[in-house]
Amino acid sequence: MSNRTFTMIKPDAVKAGNIGNILQMINAAGFKIIAMKYTKISLDQAGKFYEVHKDRPFYGELTEFMSSGPIVAAILEKENAVADFRKLIGATNPAQAEEGTIRKLYAASVGENAVHGSDSDDNAKIEGDFFFSGLERF
Numbered sequence: 303m304s305n306r307t308f309t310m311i312k313p314d315a316v317k318a319g320n321i322g323n324i325l326q327m328i329n330a331a332g333f334k335i336i337a338m339k340y341t342k343i344s345l346d347q348a349g350k351f352y353e354v355h356k357d358r359p360f361y362g363e364l365t366e367f368m369s370s371g372p373i374v375a376a377i378l379e380k381e382n383a384v385a386d387f388r389k390l391i392g393a394t395n396p397a398q399a400e401e402g403t404i405r406k407l408y409a410a411s412v413g414e415n416a417v418h419g420s421d422s423d424d425n426a427k428i429e430g431d432f433f434f435s436g437l438e439r440f
């Protein structure tokens with residue numbers, strides 16, 4: 303079990319003005335921010351980040367959406383971070399997300415689902431390293 307996970311507030315949630323609301327929920331749930339940046343990724347960078355999904359039918363839609371506007375990327379720390387953060391954000395498809403989760407509150411569809419959360423400790427490290435150098439972590 304690791305104590306870190308990686309998240310992105312996706313372009314839909316940024317556009318809708320929900321950065322503050324989502325960060326407040328992350329803080330209230332006890333996650334400490336280790337690294338954070340407001341940035342925008344290219345189609346090529348989105349393709350690399352989501353390479354694991356490259357054979358899925360939604361890969362093109364996913365990478366185009368994730369490069370369509372600014373995002374907030376962050377590394378978060380808490381005991382049992384990966385699993386607890388996935389509970390906080392709710393199911394990938396907001397229609398199946400539990401009441402009170404970030405996706406239930408702020409996501410519109412399975413593609414535009416407001417936030418990303420790492421699905422394993424290994425991916426949390428890979429994804430955090432994709433966005434942040436050692437000098438950007440506190």
Ligand code: CMP
Pocket residue numbers: 355360363364394412413414415417418419
């Ligand atoms: P995320 O947690 O960022 O990781 C992979 C993403 O693929 C997922 O969130 C969804 O936004 C997206 N995704 C999964 N299934 C579909 C789908 N059927 N159509 C479009 N996007 C999808």
